[in-house]
Amino acid sequence: MKTTEELTRDIIASILVPLIKDFDGTQGMEAYVNKIPHETLETLSMYRFIDFVKENIIAIRIAFRCDRAVAWELLGRLFVELDTITELGKRCKKKIEVLGENLKCQNKLSHDKDLDDRIEEILDIARHFKVDIETGYMEKKRE
Incomplete structure (x- = not known):
């Protein structure tokens, strides 16, 4: 398993490197990031992960109130996704x-x-x- 520091660096690099290559230095990074088209953001692995976690957390909370079997299955799927990130x-x-x-x-x-x-x-x-x-x-x- 990679260290937390290495995983953090990997995540930062996976986000910034593709974006910085187009950065022309004439505007602030925040302004540049705010102008990134939604379609570009959707291609980033961090975006997909955040979206996956948000959807699953909401679904798990709903399922725990109405169908525990579904909740446990969703929790298992979330663990699978997290396992791929932590590389256990x-x-x-x-x-x-x-x-x-x-x-x-x-x-x-x-x-x-x-x-x-x-x-x-x-x-x-x-x-x-x-x-x-x-x-x-x-x-x-x-x-």
Whole structure:
């Protein structure tokens, strides 16, 4: 998995490089960006991703109120899209499954934790896992 910094740089480059090549320096970048035709914006991967996320978040919120099966399916599709962006490999996904199963077993034994504590525990595990993945990626990249 690429580091957050590398992904951020990739996103910035994918947006700015195609646009800057036409920039003539006579107007401010903001003015230039505001003049980009809608048709051009639609071709940018960031535009398509933002549009996808917005539609799916709205659909998931609606579905959770009326049809939970649809909501879970939409959430799964959103995860697939996010996985392509974060470039999580099969090995990482398997480790995530193991972490989830281990935590599930622990939670069955400890019913005294409230929702906020359980959320923070999962986020803390995710943060550590992300650092481990990025560290491993950077070490392999140096080799």
